[in-house]
Amino acid sequence: MDDLGSAAWPPEPIRTGRLVLREPEGRDRAAFVELLASPEVHTYLGGPRPRDELERELPGVPERWPGSFVIDLDGSMIGQILLRRATGHRRPAAAGKADLGYLFLPRAWGCGYAGEACAAALGWFAAAHPGEPVVLTTQTANLASMRLAAKLGFTEVERFEAWGAEQWLGMWSPVTASR
Numbered sequence: 001m002d003d004l005g006s007a008a009w010p011p012e013p014i015r016t017g018r019l020v021l022r023e024p025e026g027r028d029r030a031a032f033v034e035l036l037a038s039p040e041v042h043t044y045l046g047g048p049r050p051r052d053e054l055e056r057e058l059p060g061v062p063e064r065w066p067g068s069f070v071i072d073l074d075g076s077m078i079g080q081i082l083l084r085r086a087t088g089h090r091r092p093a094a095a096g097k098a099d100l101g102y103l104f105l106p107r108a109w110g111c112g113y114a115g116e117a118c119a120a121a122l123g124w125f126a127a128a129h130p131g132e133p134v135v136l137t138t139q140t141a142n143l144a145s146m147r148l149a150a151k152l153g154f155t156e157v158e159r160f161e162a163w164g165a166e167q168w169l170g171m172w173s174p175v176t177a178s179r
Contacts, residue, residue, distance in 0.1 A: 009066040021069040024062040031077035044142040079104035094135040126174035133173045140166045
């Protein structure tokens with residue numbers, strides 16, 4: 001995330017009941033290729049990238065930058081969470097706010113890992129940036145993502161048309177989420 005300011009990066013790994021949120025490592029490269037080349041993962045994200053292109057271009061140790069967490073289950077990457085500034089966002093309500101994104105391998109779907117990992121990442125963010133809201137954008141057709149946003153405490157700010165589909169913009173505030 002741009003401008004993490006006072007937040008130390010990388011943080012110590014964040015442990016939940018089943019998962020570890022940590023920085024990317026060399027052993028995650030194959031999982032990143034699988035994640036970014038997956039047609040299922042990218043159904044609502046404009047489509048996958050070609051596997052051969054990823055194999056050529058992805059560095060040996062996937063890029064490390066503040067706000068990028070690997071989701072680790074039993075020593076293996078199952079997904080990624082991204083927290084970054086919504087710079088150049090299409091919607092004024094989101095501009096400059098922290099933006100939550102996540103990708104999980106299809107074999108990890110339906111197990112509650114996304115909710116567990118995103119809640120942990122939001123908790124870390126709230127501690128590092130007290131009182132600062134977070135936004136999330138998803139296609140309204142992505143029903144699983146819509147359910148997860150509601151479960152995490154995101155409330156609808158607006159719906160809009162972009163990339164040929166209706167989009168949903170929600171906002172999470174640590175003040176309202178802790179009530």
